[in-house]
Amino acid sequence: MIQKNSWRNRSSFGDRFFWFSLAVIISTYITFLVALLFASSFHTSSSSILRLFSQSEIRYALRLSLLSSTVSTLLSLWIAVPSGYYLARCSSPLLKLIEVIMDIPLILPPLVVGMLLLILFQTPPGRWLQSHIPVTYAIPSIIIAQGVIGTAYAVRMMKDAFASLDQREEKVAQTLGCTASQAFWYIAFPAAKRGIFSAAILTWARCFGEFGPILVFSGATRLKTEVLPTSIYLEMSIGNLENALAVSFLMIGVAVLLLLAFRLWGESASIHKPGTAI
């Protein structure tokens, strides 16, 4: 005879202790993050944050941050989706070396990435390109700097997303008449859309907060190459801690709102549901 509450009976003290331990760890981390924001909130006020919108430099930096992060995320995914699929599906003795090279932007300090970009664009091919399109210390340099770091993150995430799919589905698709390219577009790509969406969100967040390479490669010129992290740096450099914190809270607010909106949209627009491939 099956007992009522049999599931509850199976939840032993050991099980409850296990889940309680996990809850303690996550609670501790969340408390730490909230404490970080709470402690800083005493050094600024909501009026300081609202006052930021009356400053044309901050409005410009906010617009540029949103625009550059979105463009660099799209460019990152354009490279990361095919690269991640290749790394997840192909076997080559050079694969490990390729992966290490693609991880270089993650290993290097951000300032060094900026410095390397600056040097690259001073080489003859870089100068030739700049004679047609201004890059260094201009808006394209911000997108490139964010894109270099963002792509490295996105490639890793896309490789994991494709590796977690059942490769047999693509093989079966090929026996049904799909070429390798059709198996990718009809089977692997739609099946990985959840991973692609997560990669897009995290890459966008990474690009939005990028600072080191932008400072070196793009400079920190107000109303020209100033993004929100640059604004924080400029405010701190003139000793205006209250304004720097206000911009920081603005960044947190914008990022949290947009990421939340993306996730809610993703769930409602069947990004997380199967069956929207064709």
Add this chain to the structure above:
Amino acid sequence: MQQGDFQLTDLSFTVPKHGFATLEGPNGSGKTTLLETILGLHSMRAGKIFLDDREITLSPVHQRNIGYVPQQGILFQHLKVYQQLEIPLIARGWHRSLREKRCEELIDLLRLHAFVSAYPASLSGGEIQKTALARALSFRPEYLLLDEPTAALDTDAKMQFYQLLRAIASQQSLTILCVTHDRFFRDQKIDHRFRLEKGILTLI
């Protein structure tokens, strides 16, 4: 051919046209590897594969035109049953109206009406196998390979699936090779039975 830690060598067998053949043998004897090699999913070091007079040894997988029902069905998890049937036809560039007509034929033939709008996650073992069979037949192949098609089915479902398969095979003049180690097939009237054990293939 070599796969994992064993290799198949010096195998030669012929399935007569429009015949129904089974390939039996214990687990790990290389039955699935042999089937996947015929499909082009594994490379061969030597030997040749013919479909009638057409040599397909070096043909790409997608050009072999062999219907394939893999073990456990392997349906595309993000697609509804109807969309599963459409995939081979989309890949071949069939016009939408022809695709719809063919899908309706398959739905009638295999009686898929009740779950045609369902995703694979909500299907029973029998429904998965019927969908996988319909998908494999969608592009009208002359040859059909099945890998343990009855492994996840109960006795009644096995008999239903087998009778359906035989009916379709005779109706569409299919040549069938079915890999199995299910005792169920021993009680059925099969045209040709092969056994693969320890790398040796015999006609029984």
